[in-house]
Every structure is written in structure tokens, then in C-alpha cells.
Amino acid sequence: MKKIQLFLCSMAIVATVSAQKQNDFWALGSGIGIDFTSGTAVLKKTNIDSYRGSATVSDPITGVLQFYTDGAKAWNRNQVVMSNGTGLKGNSDNGATQGAAVVPFINEPSKFYLFSMEAQAGYPFAQSKGKLYYSVVDMSLQGGLGDIDPARKNVLLDSGLAGCMVTIAGGSCNDIWLLAQMADTGLLKAYHVTASGLNPKPVVSYLGAGVDGAGAFRESQLAASPDGSKVALSSFNVMFYAGAYWRSQFYSCVNGLQVFDFDPLTGKASNAIVLNSSEKDPNIEMLNYGVCFSPDGSKLYASMGSRSPGDFNFMDSLYQYDLSTYTETAMRASQKVVGTSHGMDDFSTLQRYGDKIYINPT
Numbered sequence: 001m002k003k004i005q006l007f008l009c010s011m012a013i014v015a016t017v018s019a020q021k022q023n024d025f026w027a028l029g030s031g032i033g034i035d036f037t038s039g040t041a042v043l044k045k046t047n048i049d050s051y052r053g054s055a056t057v058s059d060p061i062t063g064v065l066q067f068y069t070d071g072a073k074a075w076n077r078n079q080v081v082m083s084n085g086t087g088l089k090g091n092s093d094n095g096a097t098q099g100a101a102v103v104p105f106i107n108e109p110s111k112f113y114l115f116s117m118e119a120q121a122g123y124p125f126a127q128s129k130g131k132l133y134y135s136v137v138d139m140s141l142q143g144g145l146g147d148i149d150p151a152r153k154n155v156l157l158d159s160g161l162a163g164c165m166v167t168i169a170g171g172s173c174n175d176i177w178l179l180a181q182m183a184d185t186g187l188l189k190a191y192h193v194t195a196s197g198l199n200p201k202p203v204v205s206y207l208g209a210g211v212d213g214a215g216a217f218r219e220s221q222l223a224a225s226p227d228g229s230k231v232a233l234s235s236f237n238v239m240f241y242a243g244a245y246w247r248s249q250f251y252s253c254v255n256g257l258q259v260f261d262f263d264p265l266t267g268k269a270s271n272a273i274v275l276n277s278s279e280k281d282p283n284i285e286m287l288n289y290g291v292c293f294s295p296d297g298s299k300l301y302a303s304m305g306s307r308s309p310g311d312f313n314f315m316d317s318l319y320q321y322d323l324s325t326y327t328e329t330a331m332r333a334s335q336k337v338v339g340t341s342h343g344m345d346d347f348s349t350l351q352r353y354g355d356k357i358y359i360n361p362t
Contacts, residue, residue, distance in 0.1 A: 022104075023353075024063030027056045027075070029360070036353055037063035047079050052349070053091045053099025057112060067137060067146050071100035071116035074137065076145040082137075084148040089133045089156075090116020096130055096163035097221050097289075097349070102137075103167055103176050106195040110139040113198060114148070115178060119163045129183045130161040134198070157200060158189065162217035168228040170194075171265035179222055179262075181233060186212040188233075190267035203267035210274035211235050211256040221290055221349065224262070225297035230323070231269065232259045232300055234288035256280075257288040257302055259323065259331075273328045275300075275321055275335070292350035292357055298324045301338070301357060303348040315340060316348055318359070 025044075026034040033044035037058075048054055050070035057066045065077045071091030074082045091099025096119040105111040114137050119130045133154050141147035162181040170176055170192070178191045180202075186209065189202035211217075217235045224231050236255040256277030261270050276286055290303035300321040322334035349360045 021063035022058050022060040023056070025056050025058045025065040025068075026054075026351075027065075027068035028054050033065075034358075035063075035065075041353070041356075041358075047075055047081075050091070050099075053096050053117065055100040055102045055114075057102050057104075060109075066139065069100050069102070069114055069116070071096070071118075074114060074135075074148060076142070076147075078145065080145075082145070082147045083142065084150055084153065087154070088114070088116050088135060088148075089131070089154045090118050092118065095119030097219050098164040098166065101165050101167055101178060103178060103193050105197075106174050106176075106193065112137040112139075113193065115157075115165065117161065117163055117165060117180075129159070130163045131159045132157045132161055132165070132180060157191070157198075158202070161189075162220050164217070164220045164222045164233075166222035166224050166231070168224045168231075168262065168264060171263070177264065177267055179224075179231065181217050181220055181222065183218075184214050184216055186210070186216070186272075188269050190269070192267055205269035207233070207258065207260055207269060207272040210272060211258055211277055216255075219289065223291040223293060223350075225293040226295060227297055228264045229262060230259055230293065230297060231262045232257070232291040232293065232302070234291050234302065236287035236289065236305075255287055257286075257291070257304075259300060259321075273326070273331065275302075275328075275331055276304075290348050290350035290359075292352050295352065295355055298322065301350055303350055303359070318348070318350075 024036045027046040027048045030049050031046055033046040035042045035044050048070055054070050056068040058064060059066055067074055067076050072088050074085035076082050096117040099117045101115040103113045114135045116133050117130045134157055135154060136149040136152040137146055138149045139146040160183055162183045165178060165180040168177045174195060176193045180189050186207040188205045188207055191202045192199045220235045222233050234257050257275045258272050260272035287305040288302060292301045300323055302319045304319055305316050317337050318339040320336055320338045321331050323331060351358050
């Protein structure tokens, strides 16, 4: 495996399915873009302001920007908000950790499903229980600049979700899965996009009791291995660690990091293994956030905040797990710190491009 290189940047999770060069431009953070079309990351200016969820689509042949979204708005390749690109019901307050995703139509390359997650977070420290919407971007509109189809805008797909989602190529080479985690429970939902369109009835899998219960996945992220056979899922709710009083309340939940098998043919998840959790490691306070696989899928990288019991100051660290021996004992034993950072206000999201992992201190 090539050596992973780590780069610090201001970015959000880009949740598009890569098809050749379709993921070669990222719009993220506060007015930041990264252009990979030359083979090297080049900073660009954009009009986005999303420190968490964003998604960008580039031309699959040239890598040239086509459009981007933060889940609440959609911009065309001229970086102008589409005429019908405002008022999207999703990620309006950057509350969802992965608040936007884009999936192409299978047999209509000029059309895309734009998924947006409205976190609807409660206060204080309440579970988000987000609503998942989709709109259709039609690139044949507005003279080829693209626009939201007014007849298919803000279609409610599901609710009760945890604010994270990821896309995975299907097993038949002409289908795609969108995965989303349920709030408060280990239930994972997989929505299937085929040549027939989007199936609103998801495939549901139960990951097990390792990370489960009220308040679980209050903030969480999903990541898929390059071949789509493995998925990682993080969960944290800071109030678990705030003291004995909060541990007896409704939102005192298990925090943890787990990895599981995913079948791209059926959409089913199985064989979940907990790599760390507040139950398995009660004396090591870890708040799991960003997750990302290595290019060959043999390593998992995870961003975690850690602190001493009773301390409110966290140190953000990047951990590595070796997945080559797929047992709980071996993977937990392989955990090691590969980088730390002090003074961050929040934890880091991770995104891979080639043999590099880009890190965002959100």
C-alpha cells in the first residue's frame, strides 16, 4: 500500500460517487474549493459556506466543475445559485455532519438526485432525528447550466435519521446505494438507485447492540471502503462524559466506532465489529467523529477527541486501525495514534483523494 499523506485543509464531507473524474473538484468550508484536475490539489474560490456537509459534481471526462451544493442551496458551474436552487430542505444550519450527497441517474447522465439531510437538532444536546429529502438536478435546463426540477424538489424520503450518509456503487455496475444511519439505534438503511429510479423503501440492517440506545449517533459519520465491501460508522454524544447526572439522562448514550461488512448486491450490512466504545473502554474517553479508509481498504483512519475523565478540554487525534486481520481482537490491538492537534474547537472530518487524506478541523 502507498504511504498515506495527511493534509490540513478546510473541508466538508464530499459524498458523491466517483466515476472517473466526477469527484475532481471539491467545494467546501467557507468559500473554499480544491481542484484536482491537474493531478495536484489547487485551491480555488467558491461561494459555498458549509463547514460540514457539501457535495460537488464534476464532468466525468474532464473533471471540470458542474455544480455543487451544501444541502440548502445549489450553485451552477459559474458559481451562481441556480434559479430554483434555493429553499432546499436540508442542512440549513450545517447541523448534519454529512448533510448533502449527489447520485447520478443510471440511464440519464444529465440528471442527478440531490439528497439533503435536515438535522433538526434539539437543544441542549438532543438527538437530531433528521429528515432526508431529495431534489432532481437537470443539467439540460438553463442552457446547460442546470437547475432544480420544480416538479421534483424537496421530496421527503425518510425521517428519524442521524444526519450522516454515504454513497456506494452497487454490485451490478449500474446501480448505487445511499446509506443513512437511524437515530438512537443501530439500524442502518440502504436506499437503492437503479435504472428504474430511486426505490423509497430501504433495505434495513441491524448492526447490533455494540453502539445502540437513546442519544446514539447524535453526531456521526459514515465512510465506505474503495471497493464498497466495508463501511465504518462513528458515533458520539458529548453528554455521555459530562458527569454522573447526565449519564442517567435520556441522552446518555454509547459512543463508539465500528466497522462492518456491506453487500453491494443486496444492500445488507452484517458482521459489525466495535473498535472502541464508551462501554468497552470506560476509562478512555473518546469521541469518535471523522472516518476514512486507506486506498486499498486495509486501514481505517478515525478522528477522535480524547480527554481525562472529568476534564472538559479535548485533544484531537488521528488514529489508525489495521483491518487486514478482520477480528475484534486484532483490530483493537492495532490501534495507534498517527497524529495529534491541540487547541481545536471541534473534531475533524476526513476525506481521501488518491493516496492522501485531507483533514478538516470543523
